[in-house]
Amino acid sequence: MAERFVSRRNLEFLLYEVHRVERLSAQPYFSDHSRETYDLVLDTAMKIARDLMYPHLQEMDQKAPVLENGQVKVHPAIKGIMKEWGEGGWIAASMPYEVGGQQLPTAVATACNYVFAAANFSSTGFPLLTAGAAHLILSYGSDDLKETYAPRMLAGEWQGTMALTEPQAGSSLSDIVTRAEPTDGGYYRIRGQKIFISAGDHDAAGNIVHMMLAKIKGGPPGAKGISLFLVPKNRIKSDGMLEPNDVTVATVYHKLGYRGCPITQLSMGENDDCRGYLVGEPHKGLSYMFQMMNEARLAVGMQAASIASAAYYAALEYAKERPQGRKISSKDPLQPQIPIIEHADVRRMLLFQRGVVEGSLSLILQCCTYSDLSRTEDVEQSQRYALLLDLLTPVAKSYPSESGILAVSQGLQILGGYGYCQEFPLEQYYRDIRIHAIHEGTTGIQALDLLGRKVVMKNGQAMRLFLEEVGAVVQEAAQDSELSPYAERLKGALDTLGQVTMRQVQFALQGDVETFLADATLYLELFSIVTIAWQWLAQGIVARKALDAGCSPLDAQFYQGKIHAMRYFFHYEGPKTAGLAARLMEADGLTVNMTAAAFDD
């Protein structure tokens, strides 16, 4: 196994130097905290990750969950991990003191989750879903639901889930058919099927609390008739004891990766005895659920980046240690072989991994910082940050997921035949990371969200704010002679993005929404490269300043490395915008103006 899965130095660089989380302490919510707290929290996270989570990485993959007598059995380590996350306050880390939270900035909590996920991604599904579900209850649930469910979930005793998808309605939530029938007993009678429910059942939790979308009889059709229910696996009797709530596990899926966490198919109300408790008002469920979905989307991006991080360090370690071949300029077979990190092509692959990993993490922490900044009492500022977060969520979900697949694949490639074998962790990372472009909204769905909703919302206000944010970094970088060529490149890419956006939006204004969104996935890719280039330039600025100000030789090496990685991103990833923009400017409806028969023969 590899020695490392994250860089502590890089986490500190991004948190303190690039995104300056210490400034958050100016806000009342975070005022108790300082870098001292954050360092301590990171220390503890690193220790838990290394001692409690990483050792089970491979075994949890090899011993996947099984369904036995209607109960899903998971790896025994999960119980201890959930307990630690609960008792250590990790599940409630960014929640308010009054519910037992720590009021940590999301940025810091997410950095810790990143460390955990890099050590053992599958195991983080359990507590992260629980955190999201508890937060949803605390935001919209009745006092009774809050008091009954949230504490046990935040303590890591009960599992929370997100129960949206149905067999006939995958990405199309408006087509769900799970029914909720009102009763006189203060609950609804639930009947339906849910598929692909992560951590939907397992024996490491005393109860499973499903946050479930369903339709109340007689409500409006489509998305407007969706309500949110809390549906427990075991409901609570008047004496406080649990009894089964007619939720059955139909299947535990056998999957490519993510094998430590069970994904289940659930059946509710087979005996007409499944009770659901309405959360919030009827028919408003989807808008509530978006809170959990958006949190989950950021979490997915974070998890994808974390797997790519583990793969990067595993490949880096191998590349430093593996002797193979010689410099092209000195092929004398009598000379010893050199470590493969000396080959330009291997460096290119490592730099690609690094570009993706550190660019993604920076973007995720940027989003978290926006989220934290939006807690300000200045309404205008708060809206500004909320809009930026909204706009960038599909990017922060999909770029790490899509590019992470490629980055892990390059890591595997560096190991050659060994990368394909189970004695190294790369093949597992390759399987694990593939889920992220699918769950919590596929990349295609994220693309529609970005271009079809976020870019155009409020007459493009979020987009304008984004251009401002990137523009500020461009301007700052332009002052530095070493960075100014990159500032120019980013400015060029930003202009291109602006033109491409106008071109697409034109179709929307003309009412041709099919052409408008036909290449939304390419638009997302273009948008993402610009976004990550922005994050790299921001890192470059900090590194240049630190070098100018003078620092230790070790730090100087780190900052030089950062600048080199930034240069890689601009020279190798940046040029990809040209092809994407060229295609997007064509906007000829090639995939719209055709029939499915073109695929027949």
Next chain:
Amino acid sequence: MAERFVSRRNLEFLLYEVHRVERLSAQPYFSDHSRETYDLVLDTAMKIARDLMYPHLQEMDQKAPVLENGQVKVHPAIKGIMKEWGEGGWIAASMPYEVGGQQLPTAVATACNYVFAAANFSSTGFPLLTAGAAHLILSYGSDDLKETYAPRMLAGEWQGTMALTEPQAGSSLSDIVTRAEPTDGGYYRIRGQKIFISAGDHDAAGNIVHMMLAKIKGGPPGAKGISLFLVPKNRIKSDGMLEPNDVTVATVYHKLGYRGCPITQLSMGENDDCRGYLVGEPHKGLSYMFQMMNEARLAVGMQAASIASAAYYAALEYAKERPQGRKISSKDPLQPQIPIIEHADVRRMLLFQRGVVEGSLSLILQCCTYSDLSRTEDVEQSQRYALLLDLLTPVAKSYPSESGILAVSQGLQILGGYGYCQEFPLEQYYRDIRIHAIHEGTTGIQALDLLGRKVVMKNGQAMRLFLEEVGAVVQEAAQDSELSPYAERLKGALDTLGQVTMRQVQFALQGDVETFLADATLYLELFSIVTIAWQWLAQGIVARKALDAGCSPLDAQFYQGKIHAMRYFFHYEGPKTAGLAARLMEADGLTVNMTAAAFDD
């Protein structure tokens, strides 16, 4: 399981209409054959693939080979498959009559192998390696070796392998240390280790015949001291019986995919009793082995394309049947959902798969046709085709492998969560295809071969011939009003490729070989897109002519589909050349002028 894994119609289109294999009958070697033979052969291949190979696809993946008491046990179906390939004449398909071959064009034999590999890739490793090994013996072995080994290999009774890689020498063959010590007994004593030997041992063959590289004591260092040996698992006693030859299986690797075929680590001479028989002259082994390596490289490209084909048809079937969502322009939830093939983004993903699959297959058949044409007695023509084949082999190996990974991934994506689960074959294809960018020379090695060797060989003669070949298609397409814009695009890309090539070669001429080859992998990618665009334009020409000449409605639909897929390739894949060329023209040595310390922190 999916209904189809290849398109028979497309195979016929490429063989007869695009690459016109019937013209080969003008050559004495192929003069017995006609379309009638080829159709019959294809019929039989389709039947064997469907009845004998496809049914075991999943089980061979799930029940991977195991090492028991020093013997690798494979799925029992392998024995029947090897028998059928032997008795049916598939192993010797393109070999001369005098060794029991069928003298089929390589193009036709490869089309059949493609059908087999699309049905069950892992199972084709066994006979294809056997064919390559037997061909090597027949080309360079003594009469005794030929008579003793080749017939039983071509009959599918004995397995052939390719034993090159060693623990300390993966891609660096000059560093192999397996020793061959001459004896008086007409054999060499072999001692050493070989890793990653496909089909290196198994119980479905009566013997294993390793074509092994080793160094004879006292020979020159490096690649110039490599000799080729035939090292059987069991050697033949004077009475004709077999006895163990001191070849031990140290490991059978547990791998991501390709699980039907064992990859083994072998140890020779642990008891100082391993006999190897020299093939050809001492120290010339590497040049002999290149015959098998080049055949294997084309086979790898073919196998990658075949897996991508199976994934494409599985995704296509799903996309036609799966209802989900509605047109963006008509979101009424009361209307029924539409099959996902109606969504532009899904069509884009299908067209990408098709672009890769049919573009790759066309290139592979192009290479095979060059190989077949090089059998002509016209020396100049023969050299021309041999050079073209040489130049394009790294492209035909790596484009299907690299783009195939992406194509299968898009297929998996089309199935969403189901793509990630074992009940559909996509996740297996995703694992299986990942080997191809690694074995038989990684993509990085292919790139060095293309730019560092093939492009510059004979003062660029092969490259000039390639430009001629592509230029001829451009010229023909320019005559057709519908194709002329694409002819122009290809011409532009070809010019760009020429400029980029000049720019890289300049460094070689200046003696800076490190910078010359630093971005060879990107050069390979650029070269590949141009090459596949050429193959698509050639297909477009045929389709346009057929439509002009008039054809049945069913054929018209097929040809229209071809033209649409061609347009996809030009509009979506073609533009990627812009970014690649921009980067390659920079040639700033970013990965050369750095130290490994830049990765430290």
